[in-house]
Amino acid sequence: MKPAPILVKRMAEYFPPFAWFLVxxxxxxxxxINFSSDLRRKSTAYQGFSAEQFKKTRRLSTALNRVERINTRLESEIALLNHDIARELKQAYQYTYQRKYDRLSSIAGIKPWLGDGLEITLKDAPSQTSRSLSRLNENPNGGIVHNTDLVLAMNTLWSLGAQAVSINDQRILSGTAITCAGPIILINQTRMSPPFVLKVAGLKPEQIRRLDQRGSYFNYLKSYGISVDIAQKKVSIPGIS
Amino acid sequence: MPHSLQFLVLSVLAIVVGFWTANSIQFTMTEEISIYLAMGLIVTVDLLIEGANHYLEGHFNWKTITFNYAISLLLAALFLKMGQLMRVDLYIALFIVFGVKLFSNLSYISQKFFSNQRL
Structure with a gap:
């Protein structure tokens, strides 16, 4: 048997029902007695009042009490609503900052890109094309993919609205230097030689069509015999390392 | 400790507990319900006297007393409310009824005291 029931049983045995009745x-x-004293205290507070004043004061006091109760309830409701608002605002801020972070990290190249895109492969012109260029009194070096070609190709892609670009898996950003070092090209201090695989993301179909139109920079490269192969496929562009 | 003294101590403690409980529930007493308070007080004192009377007569039953008390309170409250609604001073009638009952019970107790019956 538990201690509490034992105690209750003992007390019930010890004290007769009349004792419990008295309690x-x-x-x-x-x-x-408490309520009476409360009433008495209030009544003495109104001493010297006329009957009319007393009734009015009591009525106003009752109304005030009611309003105070309503105020208390409303205050608690306000506190709850404020809590809800704070929570919603926090979520909204988190959402906004997350979106901003996503956008900026994409621009800053922090985040890798995986999805639909373009793969443009640039290769030097074959040797017979270089000879043909020589015969036409053109610079035979025109058939070679230079760093300037890559820079201009990048500018073309950015101006069309590309979101992320990489050359041979080197993420290209606004501060990326594409420099010539003799027979090789340096991108992010990484030495590269043809073929150059440009992975592009974020272009719309009409923008992709413009890449291959007359007057585009890629068509200009083709006129020098440089191989430009544009393919739409899933691309994986690495983040900045 | 004698049995009657224990009853007394328990009762005083219960009064204190009741007072403290009423204080802690933050109930606002208004003029409209003060009449109910007075009626409740009279019914409770009547209950006390009636219970003591039954105890002295030797047929005290707490269930009967509590039931009577609850019914008396409910009826008194109902009559008071009806009186307020009908703008009739029914509370006077109730005070007379419960007052008479209280004092008749008190007179029975007095008779038992003075006729040397057991307490």
């Missing part, structure tokens, strides 16, 4: 009545009397 019950005394408890209720205590409550009534």
């Amino acid at each position: 019950f009545v005394a408890l209720i009397l205590g409550v009534f």
